[in-house]
Amino acid sequence: xxxxxxxxxxxxxxxxxxxxxxxxxxxxxxxxxxxxxxxxxxxxxxxxxxxxxxxxxxxxxxxxxxxxxxxxxxxxxxxxxxxxxxxxxxxxxxxxxxxxxxxxxxxxxxxxxxxxxxxxxxxxxxxxxxxxxxxxxxxxxxxxxxxxxxxxxxxxxxxxxxxxxxxxxxxxxxxxxxxxxxxxxxxxxxxxxxxxxxxxxxxxxxxxxxxxxxxxxxxxxxxxxxxxxxxxxxxxxxxxxxxxxxxxxxxxxxxxxxxxxxxxxxxxxxxxxxxxxxxxxxxxxxxxxxxxxxx
Amino acid sequence: xxxxxxxxxxxxxxxxxxxxxxxxxxxxxxxxxxxxxxxxxxxxxxxxxxxxxxxxxxxxxxxxxxxxxxxxxxxxxxxxxxxxxxxxxxxxxxxxxxxxxxxxxxxxxxxxxxxxxxxxxxxxxxxxxxxxxxxxxxxxxxxxxxxxxxxxxxxxxxxxxxxxxxxxxxxxxxxxxxxxxxxxxxxxxxxxxxxxxxxxxxxxxxxxxxxxxxxxxxxxxxxxxxxxxxxxxxxxxxxxxxxxxxxxxxxxxxxxxxxxxxxxxxxxxxxxxxxxxxxxxxxxxxxxxxxxxxxxxxxxxxxxxxxxxxxxxxxxxxxx
Numbered sequence: 001x002x003x004x005x006x007x008x009x010x011x012x013x014x015x016x017x018x019x020x021x022x023x024x025x026x027x028x029x030x031x032x033x034x035x036x037x038x039x040x041x042x043x044x045x046x047x048x049x050x051x052x053x054x055x056x057x058x059x060x061x062x063x064x065x066x067x068x069x070x071x072x073x074x075x076x077x078x079x080x081x082x083x084x085x086x087x088x089x090x091x092x093x094x095x096x097x098x099x100x101x102x103x104x105x106x107x108x109x110x111x112x113x114x115x116x117x118x119x120x121x122x123x124x125x126x127x128x129x130x131x132x133x134x135x136x137x138x139x140x141x142x143x144x145x146x147x148x149x150x151x152x153x154x155x156x157x158x159x160x161x162x163x164x165x166x167x168x169x170x171x172x173x174x175x176x177x178x179x180x181x182x183x184x185x186x187x188x189x190x191x192x193x194x195x196x197x198x199x200x201x202x203x204x205x206x207x208x209x210x211x212x213x214x215x216x217x218x219x220x221x222x223x224x225x226x227x228x229x230x231x232x233x234x235x236x237x238x239x240x241x242x243x244x245x246x247x248x249x250x251x252x253x254x255x256x257x258x259x260x261x262x263x264x265x266x267x268x269x270x271x272x273x274x275x276x277x278x279x280x281x282x283x284x285x286x287x288x289x290x291x292x293x294x295x
Numbered sequence: 296x297x298x299x300x301x302x303x304x305x306x307x308x309x310x311x312x313x314x315x316x317x318x319x320x321x322x323x324x325x326x327x328x329x330x331x332x333x334x335x336x337x338x339x340x341x342x343x344x345x346x347x348x349x350x351x352x353x354x355x356x357x358x359x360x361x362x363x364x365x366x367x368x369x370x371x372x373x374x375x376x377x378x379x380x381x382x383x384x385x386x387x388x389x390x391x392x393x394x395x396x397x398x399x400x401x402x403x404x405x406x407x408x409x410x411x412x413x414x415x416x417x418x419x420x421x422x423x424x425x426x427x428x429x430x431x432x433x434x435x436x437x438x439x440x441x442x443x444x445x446x447x448x449x450x451x452x453x454x455x456x457x458x459x460x461x462x463x464x465x466x467x468x469x470x471x472x473x474x475x476x477x478x479x480x481x482x483x484x485x486x487x488x489x490x491x492x493x494x495x496x497x498x499x500x501x502x503x504x505x506x507x508x509x510x511x512x513x514x515x516x517x518x519x520x521x522x523x524x525x526x527x528x529x530x531x532x533x534x535x536x537x538x539x540x541x542x543x544x545x546x547x548x549x550x551x552x553x554x555x556x557x558x559x560x561x562x563x564x565x566x567x568x569x570x571x572x573x574x575x576x577x578x579x580x581x582x583x584x585x586x587x588x589x590x591x592x593x594x595x596x597x598x599x600x601x602x603x604x605x606x607x608x609x610x611x612x613x614x615x
Contacts, residue, residue: 043398094582100398101344102581105538108531109577116570232527236406239399269417276410280391283403287394 012265013144019261020254021150021219024157025051027253028212029234031161032205034243035168038181039201042092042103048231049114050080050206052224054213056118059127059222069132069218076214077207084206088199111228118224126221153215160211161250168246177201236279242292252290309452318448319516320560324553325455326513331536331548332462333505338534339543340466341498342478344401347408348506348533350388353525354411355381355507360427360520361420369433370441374454374511381507382500384411389499393492396481405527412525426521430514447516454512458505463545465501474498506533528570535573538580541587550589 029047036044044050057079058072067075087110095102131149138147168174180187180194188194213227220226241252256275264271282290312321330352337343359377362368368376392403415421422428432441441447465471473494476484485491514520523529532555540551555573562569584591 037398043402091578091582098585101401102585104344104346104398104401105534105577106581108534109574109581112531112570112574112577114574116567116574119567120571228527232405232409235402236409239395239402239406272413272416273410276406276413279403279406283391283394 007265009143010145015261015265016258017144017146017150017154017261019258019264020154021257022260023254023257024154025212025216025230025253026234026237026257027161027250028157028208028215029230030238030241030249030253031164031246032208032212033234033238034246034249035164035208036202036205037243039177039184039198040088040092040096040103041100042095042107043100043235044202044205045104045107045231046087046110046114047107047205047209047234048227048229049111050084050209050227051213051216051230052118052227053083053114054080054210055129055217055222055226056122056213056224057210058214058217059129062129063127069214073211073214077211080210080213081203081207085199085203087206088202092202093195111231115224115228122224124223124225126223129217129222131218149218153219156215157212160208161246164208165246165250233275236275238289240275240279240282240289242289244289245291248291306456310449313445313448318444320556322448322451322516323513324549324556325451326509326516327533327536327556328549328552329455329458329512330506330509330533331540331552332459332546333502333509334533335537335542335544335548336462336465336474336502336505337498338537339548340471340478341474341495342481343495343499344534345392345404345499345502345530346401346527346534347388347404347406347411347530348502349525349527349529350408350411351381351384351503351506352510352513352529352533353520353522354384354415354510356510356514356520356524357415357421357427359511360430360514363433363514364427364430365420367431369437370435370450370515373433374508374515377511377514378504378507381510382504385500385503385507386496389496389503393495393499405530408525408530409527412522412527415522415525421520421522424522426519427514428519430518430520432515432518441515451512451516454508458508459546459549461501461505465498466545470494470497532573535577535580537587538585539576539587541590541593544587544589544593547587547589551587554588 029051033044033047036042036047054076057076058069061067061072061075062069091106091110092103095106135149135152138145138151140146168177176187176192176197180192180197184194216226237253237256238249240256241249243249256278259278260271260274263274270277286292330348334345334348337345355377358380359373362376363370363373388404388407391407392400395403416423420427432447434440435446435450439446439450441450466474473484473489476487476489477491477494481491484494510524513524536551536555537548538551539554540549541547558572559569562572580587586594
């Protein structure tokens with residue numbers, strides 16, 4: 001057996017891949033959080049719940065309507081996007097003139113309602129979701145076995161992150177979004193319908209979370225608690241990276257996932273706390289976060 | 296004079312209540328009431344939203360449970376060690392968390408509390424999923440056996456009053472005035488020459504210690520310290536109690552705590568409904584009455600009495 005630093009290379013690579021997958025979800029979720037925070041000045045605590053809903057929509061569609069993974073990958077984000085826009089219109093909109101903390105509290109309440117409702121309906125044991133036929137199996141790379149689906153998750157997440165980055169940095173709509181983040185009143189004065197932009201951004205953020213949820217369904221079991229488990233880690237990721245730059249939050253997400261994976265190999269006891277420890281260190285050394293602009 | 300009479304009446308009621316209402320329910324309310332009052336010192340008077348206060352509450356519960364069960368020390372030492380550990384944790388977490396403001400402060404405290412949670416899941420002395428069970432209550436100062444329900448109740452009531460008095464003294468002191476100034480406008484407080492970080496840190500440590508006092512007392516009452524106490528749901532619950540009762544009102548959080556504890560008592564059997572209803576209360580309070588039950592009542596009261604005095608003063612002028 002080939003070993004590296006005294007550890008079997010198969011196990012090492014397996015954990016690294018798992019870390020990379022976790023990192024992919026951290027990246028997509030923190031990207032959505034950063035987008036929403038930029039324009040709405042709200043930390044979306046319901047982001048985890050929306051991720052969980054994405055996974056559940058996919059599972060429900062498959063179980064009750066026989067709709068396959070690929071169609072769910074489009075339908076679930078659409079549903080979540082509509083759901084998000086409705087939330088923004090009905091509830092979040094009332095809070096923009098208040099302290100941003102109220103937004104956190106409101107979305108926390110929403111997260112409790114959503115999580116509680118799914119727990120009430122489906123319990124906490126978790127539902128299995130099959131890997132789509134096309135991506136079953138894997139490739140033997142010699143030094144490790146690479147499951148196709150897991151590799152696809154990493155690639156697709158990267159593509160989504162890059163596409164979002166391009167859309168924001170290189171398109172007209174992205175330019176408007178960035179301008180509205182800087183100064184919404186001024187953008188409104190130029191005749192741009194900023195409220196619609198805000199609604200759309202929140203919907204897009206929720207859709208992104210739902211998309212991540214569908215991707216996650218075959219990897220983890222579909223479980224009402226999967227959202228709250230991941231969102232707190234994502235908060236730490238966001239504190240570490242700072243929400244100033246999109247590429248920054250993507251990089252931080254993947255990097256921390258890898259570090260978590262490595263910790264699982266070398267010091268498993270700390271694997272669930274390592275990201276929080278890193279957060280503490282970053283706060284000591286660079287309080288604004290690695291890519292943050294302001295404290 | 297009127298507030299004093301009210302206070303005496305409330306105290307008399309608190310003394311007599313265990314003969315009418317199940318004392319363990321009252322004690323649960325008092326423990327969570329103290330927890331919420333300590334939390335309110337931060338949210339209501341300093342403007343800092345800590346989303347990780349369960350860490351202090353729950354870890355102090357574990358520490359005092361361990362000290363009383365494994366080391367066999369008395370309840371006063373058990374509670375004191377829980378408070379001491381919570382104070383040290385408050386100092387460490389506070390030092391980290393006050394490096395960021397506003398929304399980031401909330402996220403940092405939540406993340407640090409989650410770290411404590413995972414630590415408690417793995418550390419051997421917490422006994423994982425089982426928690427520390429059947430913790431002996433012992434005798435207070437070696438004299439009063441706390442297994443007597445009424446002795447226990449009056450001890451808990453005394454601890455509660457002590458905690459509330461500490462917070463009351465803090466917010467009605469020059470220190471408290473500076474905290475309120477920070478809440479209203481931190482930049483201005485800084486420009487007036489106050490080292491706002493020092494004040495924020497002091498408030499954080501005080502709040503964490505009192506949250507620890509509440510958690511340790513809860514261990515004494517229920518003879519149990521478990522993962523529920525350090526869970527983020529508990530952090531959310533104390534936010535809810537404070538918000539619902541009225542943040543920035545001295546006793547609003549106690550009202551909120553009793554409300555939430557009552558709710559849990561009635562809904563304990565029906566699965567996740569507690570969580571769902573708590574979520575709805577959050578949404579309702581944030582969108583409709585942000586001053587909370589007590590805050591809205593106070594606002595109504597002052598508006599009403601002002602209207603009355605105004606109409607009295609305008610009586611002599613008949614013309615419109």
